[in-house]
Amino acid sequence: MTMYSYRLYTGKDGRKAEYDAKYTASELAEMTTFQLRDICYREKLVEGFVNTLDRDKLISLILKFRGAEGRRLIRSYKNGGFERVEEALHKYLNQPLSGEGGIQAPVRMILYPGMRVDRKDGYRVTAGGALTESNVLLVNEQNELCGILNLIKDGDEPGSFFLAADQEAEIRRTPNRNYSLLFFRQQDSDYLHKTYYEEEQLPPTHLYYYRIPVAELEIRELETTSAVLAIDFGTTNTTAGAYLDSSYVGNRSEADVLQERIRLDAINYVSFADRTKKTEEWIELLPTVIAVKDCSDPSSIVYEYGFDALKTMRSSGYSSHATVMHGLKRWVNDYRRMEEVTDASGNMAVVARSELIRSYLLHVIATAEHQFKCRFKTLHISSPVKLKAQFMQMFRDILPEYTIEGSRQLDEGMAVLFNTIADQIEKNTFMDGAAYKALVIDCGGGTTDLSSCEFRIEDGHISYKIDIHTAYENGDTNFGGNNITFRILQFMKIVFASYYRGGRGLADIDRLIDIPGNDIFRYVDEYGVQSVYASFEAAYREAEEIIPTRFKLYENRTREEYMRVRNNFYFLWEMAESMKKEFFHKTGVLRNRFQSDEEIGRENDLNITAVDRWYLSVMENGQFKEVYQYPDVVFNIKEINHLIKADIYEIVRKFLDEFYRSGTLQDYSIIKLTGQSCRIDVFREALKEFVPGRSIEFKQKAADTGQVPDLKLACLRGALRYISAHKAGSIEANIVHHAPVVPYSVTAFTHNRQERELVVCHQRLDQIHGFISRPADVGEVELFLKDSAGKLRHKYVYTNEAASHRAVLYEEIEQEYGSHIPQEETDSIVNGEVKFFVFAQNQHWGFHVVPVARRKEQLFVGEARFFAFENDLSELDFFDGLK
Structure with a gap:
């Protein structure tokens, strides 16, 4: 059986590389005391875990032995900084270093103002020991400053770098086109960093540099393309891509085509940098997650997206104050609601959900434009068939500068099916x-x-x-997939709790779900799915006493306790998600174990997931205890299949x-x-x-x-x-598109408490029609949404403002609402009565309520109000701190 393994910190020859972790002061400042002690334990800083030190002393201790200087790279825009650096060049750039320092830089480059440069662009630089991560200046023959780039380490290979720049980086054209790249020593690069960001005059210096000519450099403006950027906006992950023909832009980058970064006359998928691992990887999806990085200026909030947001959460041990939003797609029916957000420094701001979704989608679009080197003006954003109208309205609302595909817009199910149809046509089957x-x-x-x-x-x-x-x-x-992840989390928590209290055999899956695998389907048919998990859920509740994860319940406790429990949940969630992917995304993986990289051994059919830091807080005698010991536990695919069956x-x-x-x-x-x-x-x-x-x-x-x-x-x-x-x-x-089936019923009570069904369950959306009568001056009417089993899901309240009703003739009602409000129903309304008509229209996933009253033989109509069947696309939130 082939062995699958996942390792961190391995060299090119497969042997374990030397572990030499370094920490900056800013990284340590975001960590909890528990995490700081964990670092001392792993780095064998005995004083840190033998003695009881406070946070400040722990940070000082780690910085003393494992401190690292933060990179001083010119990235974010600073007004006047470009001019100050150019002035410093003219004054102090007079000390060229001998030779070229073994530096090999790209001979041809294409830069786009307002477009970032990163590893994906392939501008590799190699050098001996002369260079470190630093600032690189692009200048012409007269040393006029044309741009500021960053030299970034490329993997673990010594002397391997790539050129990068943020989207805000200034790129300037000059009449002279003889360009060169200036590389600096670390101290000179730091001086340029200070010059850029500090407005005060710095002491004079000598800037030592290597000048490497660039044979050919173009500064281009991005062309707008007629190609459509398609986005699959998902609850958990988002993907994007475009079909690029040979004429999608007039002046394309031939280097990108030759290196197959762009494939002509083919579908190109947008890839995103996954920096959550030690080695950066590029993957064709982005987690639908957004985190607040800096909201000190509420008018210009800085966000992190996808993998970067997850990395920040992990690096802070899930203890940061920064707001992290999951499942943005769930907000479609309430996307104008305001949310209170905070950053890691405790700054607070109030922002609309629509702004968060817009910012996330703009990041996806910007990444696509960077990779395909063009501007998109037309988007195709897929949506669930039942919510197509709501999603289209939301996307057009929050992205007004783009054309959102309408006539050619496919819902998610239809897009999947057309993929099959296209295969049939292509293969003539x-x-x-x-x-x-x-x-x-x-x-x-x-x-x-x-x-x-x-x-x-x-x-x-x-x-x-x-x-x-x-x-x-x-x-x-x-x-959805998150439910499966949560089931695995529950099982892991039960197993680990049993392990840490010494009862290893108590967490056997056959005891937790004591129904033979072949009988589970019949058991669900006869007794329901909840009965299958009754013992399992009871064991999970018991495990909460050993490894607490319901951090919402600890909001009134100390910050240290709250952060420990929050860390437990997110740490287990991340491992459960990782294990799910290993089991179900690779064939041949039969078992899984978590270990540190140092302890990885080789066994057939065993997948080892290396965890660089193991930090769980276990409750012992009413007190939290840090656990550094990796549990000697193996999970196998048969257990997981039995668990989720x-x-x-x-x-x-x-x-x-x-x-x-x-x-x-x-x-x-x-x-x-x-x-x-x-x-x-x-x-x-x-x-x-x-x-x-x-x-x-x-x-x-x-x-x-x-x-x-x-x-x-x-x-x-x-x-x-x-x-x-x-x-x-x-x-x-x-x-x-035929009207969808509605898996809900909507009811209301009459004055004598008789329940009346206004929307019948499993009725087609276009067949919804009902009403409930009340006195004309009623203030509000309650409507109840129930699922197919009759369970109450939601209560709606329509507030009736009789003073705002307008007098109408039935012909006006018919013109506006058609057959949804039949004349025979309005003719039967008596003086002093109001009928609240319930109906659906325009393919909206929900129902409208319109009051029609009669006073002194005159019809009056009130304001129509729409109620969505689901306020949020999913009412189950796994990250609410109650799981």
Whole structure:
């Protein structure tokens, strides 16, 4: 069996490199006392964990033996700084160093004002021991300053660097085009840093430098392209890409094409830098996470996105005051709400959710523009079919400077299905004119949706004619990949709690879920999914006494206690997410263990996840105790499959049971699985209970060619293939969206407490129609949303302002609301009565309430108000501190 291992701090020859961690004062200042003691323990600074030192003394101790100077790089813009550096050049640049210091720099560069430069651009620099990370100046023959760049270490290889610059970096054209790069010693680079940021005059100096000519340098403006940037905005992760033909810009970068950083006449995916590991990696997805870096100026808040936000959380031991937002997609129905945010320094600001979403999406767009070297003006942002109207409205609202695709906009399920249709056309495996019926199950990070579709493909005279009829059938806004991560977290917490209290055998999965694997499906059918996890949940509640994770309950305790518990949750969550990926994104991984890199051994079929710092706080005799000991515990794939089997079967059963019982399931020739979570074999096993396996489209590759599962990119790929085919004229598509099925009911009580159903469960959205009567001067009416099991999900209150009602004729009501408010219903309204009409329209996932009253034989109509079925896309928040 092939061994899979994940290591940190390894050299090129596979042997462990020397561990030589260094810490800056700013890094240490963000850490808790517990973390500082943990560093002393790992670095064998005995004084730090034997003696009881306070925070300041611990920081001083670590800096004394493991201190590192912060990099003094010119990055953020400072007014007047560019001119001060240029002045310093003219005064003090008179000490060239002999030779070229073994420096090899790029002979050709293309720079774009307002566009950052990073490792992805490939401007590599190699040198001997003469250089460290420093500031590099771009000058012309007269030493006029044209730009300020940064020299950044590239991996662990000695003397390997790359050139970088922030988006704010100034790039200036000059009449003289003989450019050179000036490289400086560390002390001279620091002097330039002070010159740039400090307005006070610095003492004179001599600037020693190496001058390396640049044979060819162009400073270009970005061209605006007609290509469409597609974004799959997900609850957990976001992906983006564009189909770039040979004419997407007039003056493209040939170096990017030759190095295959840009692929012409093909789909190009945007990759993002993952700096959460020791070695920077580029991956085609970005976690949908945003963190507040600096809000000292509320009018110009600085954010961190995706991996950078997660890295900051981890480096601070999850103890920072900085606000971190997960699952931005959930806000679609309430995106104008204001949020109070703070940064690590405790500064507070109030910002709209729409601004947070906009900032995140602009970061995705800027990354795409940087990699593809063009400006995008048109966006295709996919959305769930049931919420397409709300998402389109939100995106157009928060990104007014962009054109959001309308007529060619595909919902997530439709995009996934078109990917299959495009495959059929490309491989010529379709029957001309034959009708196909498909079900698409999309299990993402936070939600799961079921869509149905019927389509035909005809090979026409000048193009393929595609006729598609699609509808949303069912969904669960509270089940997705995060639910699976949380189940694994629960299991890990139970196992670790048992280990640390010495009862290793008590956390056996067969004791926690004492139902044979072959009987779980039948057990869920008969007794419900909650009964499967009854003992498991009880054990998890007991584990809370040993390893507390519900940090919300510690808000009134000391900061140290609160941070310990918060650290426990996020530390376990990160490990659970890592283990889930290892088990389900690679075939052949049967077991998993957590160890330090120093202890990694080799065993067949065993995946070792190296954790550079193990820090859990265990409760012992009512006091917190730091745990540095790695638990001698191995998790295996059979345990995890047994753990999640009932949850996955329940969601599949919820979606397909009605189709199965009605006999309509056999009409569907394709069952399409998509979303990262659908890689799990238990999904296919559960589906086989309802449909034969040969009907299921489920791609599980023997080994991933990239780090992003193919199923995650299916939605993005389908949207891009549709846009490019439509643009090329190879297809003519007729897409009809049928009203979705509503898995909720809405009720209200009459004056004598009789409950009246206004929206019937499992009714099509366009069939929703009901009303409830009240006295005309009523102040408010309560409406109750219930799920298919009759459980109350939400209470809505419509506030009735009778004074704002306007007198109307029925013809005016009919013109505005059509058949949603029938004349026979308004004719029956008596004087002193108001009817609150409930209906849906315009494909909005929710219902409208409109009051119509009669006073002195005159009809009056009040303000229409929309109520979303889900205030947040998912009501289950795993990061609320109550889990």
